Amino acid sequence: LPRRQRGLPEKRNIRDVRKVIAVSSAKGGVGKSTIAVNLALAFARHGHRSGLLDTDIFGPSIPTLLNLSGEPRLSANNQLIPLSNYGVKSMSMGYLISESAPVVWRGLMVMKALQQLLHEVDWGGLDILVLDLPPGTGDTQLTITQQIKLDGAVIVSTPQDIALKDAVKGISMFQKVGVPILGMVQNMSVFICPGCGKSTHIFGAEGVMRTCNSHGIALLGDIPLDAKICDDADRGKPTVVVEPESGRGKAFLAIAERI
Numbered sequence: 001l002p003r004r005q006r007g008l009p010e011k012r013n014i015r016d017v018r019k020v021i022a023v024s025s026a027k028g029g030v031g032k033s034t035i036a037v038n039l040a041l042a043f044a045r046h047g048h049r050s051g052l053l054d055t056d057i058f059g060p061s062i063p064t065l066l067n068l069s070g071e072p073r074l075s076a077n078n079q080l081i082p083l084s085n086y087g088v089k090s091m092s093m094g095y096l097i098s099e100s101a102p103v104v105w106r107g108l109m110v111m112k113a114l115q116q117l118l119h120e121v122d123w124g125g126l127d128i129l130v131l132d133l134p135p136g137t138g139d140t141q142l143t144i145t146q147q148i149k150l151d152g153a154v155i156v157s158t159p160q161d162i163a164l165k166d167a168v169k170g171i172s173m174f175q176k177v178g179v180p181i182l183g184m185v186q187n188m189s190v191f192i193c194p195g196c197g198k199s200t201h202i203f204g205a206e207g208v209m210r211t212c213n214s215h216g217i218a219l220l221g222d223i224p225l226d227a228k229i230c231d232d233a234d235r236g237k238p239t240v241v242v243e244p245e246s247g248r249g250k251a252f253l254a255i256a257e258r259i
C-alpha cells in the first residue's frame with residue numbers, strides 16, 4: 001500500500017538538495033559527529049557541493065568541529081542561511097541558541113526546532129547533505145527517517161559487542177522505514193602508539209566486520225583511535241582539512257568515495 005493509505009506521512013525532500021545521507025550511531029561518544037564532519041568535507045574535496053546538518057538538538061557539536069559560531073541570517077523569504085567553513089555549508093541548533101542557555105525544550109518545542117532545521121534552511125543548491133543524527137533510535141531519529149526522503153544511512157560503531165548490539169537496533173530502524181543502509185564505519189578499533197608505532201586492537205579488530213557480514217551490509221572503512229584526530233577535531237580543524245594526505249585523511253576520503 002502507498003504510505004498515505006497506511007497512515008504514514010508522505011516523505012519530503014529537503015529543498016535544493018540532490019542527495020541526503022544520515023550518519024547515525026547507537027551510542028554517544030563513538031565518533032559519529034567526527035565522521036559526519038569529515039565526510040562532508042571529503043565530499044567537498046571530491047568536488048561536490050556539500051552541506052552538513054546537525055540535528056542533535058540537545059548536544060550540537062558541529063559548530064565546534066567546523067569552528068563556526070554566530071547567528072545565521074534570514075533570507076528574504078525567512079529561511080535560515082547556512083554558515084560555511086572549509087567549503088561546506090552547515091546548519092545547527094548550536095547557531096540558534098547561545099552556549100550558556102540551558103536547553104530545557106520539551107516536546108513540541110523540540111519538534112518545532114527540528115522542523116525548522118529540516119525545512120527552513122536555504123541550502124542554495126547542494127549535491128549532498130550529510131545529516132548528523134543524535135545517537136540512538138529515539139523520537140528525533142524516527143521523525144527524521146519517517147519525514148525525509150533519505151538516500152541512505154551510514155552507521156558508525158566501535159567494535160565492542162555492547163556497541164554492536166545497539167548498532168543492530170539502528171540497522172533495523174532504518175530497514176523498517178525503508179532507508180537503504182549504505183554501510184558501517186568502524187571507529188577507534190586500532191590504537192597506534194605515537195611513541196613506538198605498535199598497533200593494538202583495544203576493543204577487538206573485527207566486531208563491525210562480523211556485524212556487516214551477518215546483516216549483508218558493506219563495511220565502508222575503519223578509522224584508527226588516534227590522538228591527532230581528537231586534538232584536531234577539538235580545535236575545529238578536522239583531519240580532512242588539515243592533513244588530507246595523511247593515512248587518517250585518506251581513510252575519510254576513501255569512505256566518501258564508497259558512498
Ligand code: ADP
Pocket residue numbers: 025027028029030031032033034035061135187188223224225226227228229230231233234
Ligand atoms: P559522537 O558524535 O558519537 O558523540 P564525537 O564525534 O563527538 O562522538 O567524538 C567523541 C570524542 O571522541 C571527541 O572528542 C572526538 O574528538 C573523539 N574521537 C572521535 N573519533 C576519534 C578517533 N578515531 N580517534 C581519536 N579520537 C576520536
